[in-house]
Structures are given as C-alpha cells and as structure tokens.
Amino acid sequence: MSKRLFGKAAIVTGAASGMGEAIARLFVQQGAQVMMTDLNETDGVRIAQEIGAMFFRQDVTDEQGWQAVVEATVQAFGKLDILVNNAGILLKGDIEQTSYEDWKRLMTVNADSVFLGCKAAIAVMKKQGGSIVNMSSIAALAAKEDYVGYGASKAAIAALTRGVAADCRLKRYRIRCNSVHPDGVLTPMTRGGYPEGIDPELLTIDKDPMNRACRPEDVANGVLYLASDEARAVNGIELRIDSGQFVMSI
Ligand SMILES: NC(=O)c1ccc[n+]([C@@H]2O[C@H](COP(=O)([O-])OP(=O)(O)OC[C@H]3O[C@@H](n4cnc5c(N)ncnc54)[C@H](O)[C@@H]3O)[C@@H](O)[C@H]2O)c1
Structure with a gap:
C-alpha cells in the first residue's frame, strides 16, 4: 500500500508524549516529513532522532514562537501541508x-x-492548500462537571475549528480544518x-x-x-474517538 502522507510536510505540537508522539510516529511511517514540537526538549529530541523527524522546542502559547516554528518548517521541508x-x-x-x-491557564495553553x-499556518497554507487538525x-x-475549565477550553477549539473551516472555504484557500474528540x-x-x-498500561480496550x-x-x-488527501471532502467536522463514551452519556 502506498504511503498515505507521501511528500507531505507536517508540524505536530505536543509531540514528546502521548498522542502527539503516536501521531508523529505514524506520520513518518506514512511518508511525511515531520517537525515535532514540544516544551519537553529531552524526550522530543530523543523521539525525533529515533523516528527520523525534526524537533523544535516550542511553547505553543508564544505568538512569536509560532512564527519561528513555521519558518523553520518551510526552510527545512520547502512547504507546510499539515x-x-x-x-x-x-x-x-x-x-x-x-x-x-x-481557568486562564487552560484557556491559554489549550485554546x-x-x-x-x-493563524501562523494559514499564512503559509493559503498559497498552497493544507489540512489543520485540532x-x-x-x-x-458532553458535560464533565469536574473538568469545567478544561471542557470550556476544548469547546473553544471546536468552535474555532468550524470558523476556520468556513472562513478558508469562503476564501477558496483549499485549507481544511477539523477537530478530533478523544x-x-x-x-x-x-x-x-x-x-x-x-x-x-496493562489494560486493553476489552479489559x-x-x-x-x-x-x-x-x-x-x-x-x-483527516490530515491525508483521503479526507479531501471532509471539512469542519468533529471526529469522536471515544469508544462510544459520548453516546453512552446522552
Ligand atoms: N488522554 C486523553 O484521554 C485525552 C482525551 C481527550 C483529549 N486529549 C487531548 O489530547 C492532547 C494530547 O494529550 P495526551 O493525553 O497525549 O497528553 P500528554 O500529557 O501525554 O502530552 C501533552 C504534551 O503537550 C506538551 N505541552 C503542554 N503544554 C505545552 C506548551 N505550552 N507548549 C508546548 N507543548 C506543551 C507536553 O509537554 C506534552 O508532551 C491534549 O490536547 C489533550 O487535552 C487527551
């Protein structure tokens, strides 16, 4: 099977741990050139070297830092697709x-x-198209009464995603924007x-x-x-990956 991200250049934030690491690994396996970013330089550099990606230390709350990450990516890979x-x-x-x-910390870091x-990615992608996954x-x-600030910050992301998807479509930028809800x-x-x-760590989905x-x-x-061209007609969606937790709660 051909590599699903062959020839694509991607930035993955929070890539030194958990889902970000898994995404970076899979993207490289699927042929993408990946710029991993994180605050955690030690693990980020180690993983990047292991999988054949690049690493850039980034605090995602820093506006100028975003400029630097996008510039470094375009310099290294010639473009930014994802x-x-x-x-x-x-x-x-x-x-x-x-x-x-x-509350403010959650809003700042997450939203x-x-x-x-x-904003930083669209400035580059609007000339060539791209896919943003939030x-x-x-x-x-769903209601999470014991995580009110976290839930609000993640709801802001979903609303922003829809707005970006609609805006880019109206402007004919060929940029898709979707959110994932694990x-x-x-x-x-x-x-x-x-x-x-x-x-x-010993659990499987069944146990x-x-x-x-x-x-x-x-x-x-x-x-x-969502990042690949297979999803070229998928724009502005909320993809739930939750083992049915959401439908159990309504
Ligand atoms: N684990 C879950 O069940 C779950 C469910 C839904 C959504 N999420 C979301 O998925 C994403 C990844 O979470 P995870 O579970 O892999 O967590 P994780 O803690 O394993 O990884 C998060 C990474 O983000 C990095 N990070 C945090 N603040 C940063 C900053 N200011 N600048 C740069 N990097 C920063 C951390 O250093 C870490 O490497 C998060 O946005 C989280 O809210 C997680």
Missing part, C-alpha cells in the same frame, strides 16, 4: 473548585495556542485517573473496567485520515 494542534494540559475542578488562575497555530476532547461535547486515551495525562490497584480505554494509536489513525 498542522496538528495537539499540545494541551488537563486541570481538574468543578465550577466551585476551579480558580481563575487555572489560545490553537488560535495562534491556525485536538479537542469529548469534554467539549476520550479515555491511555497517556501520561490520564494515568492518574484510574481506580487504585489498576495499572492502565478496561470502565470499558472505554483506548490507545494513542487509535487516535493517531483518525488524525492520519
């Missing part, structure tokens, strides 16, 4: 527990970063969320006592599809 806005943080808290500081990333969450769609993915972010005595655990690779496959 942006995966994956970096994010999780802070727990219901409306009474969540401090204003935590502002995607806004900045879209990592949202099931928390953007739930219960076994990554360092969620490791602490399992009942005592359960090692999430999970909550019946919903999935692997970073399950999400990476969905991102691959």
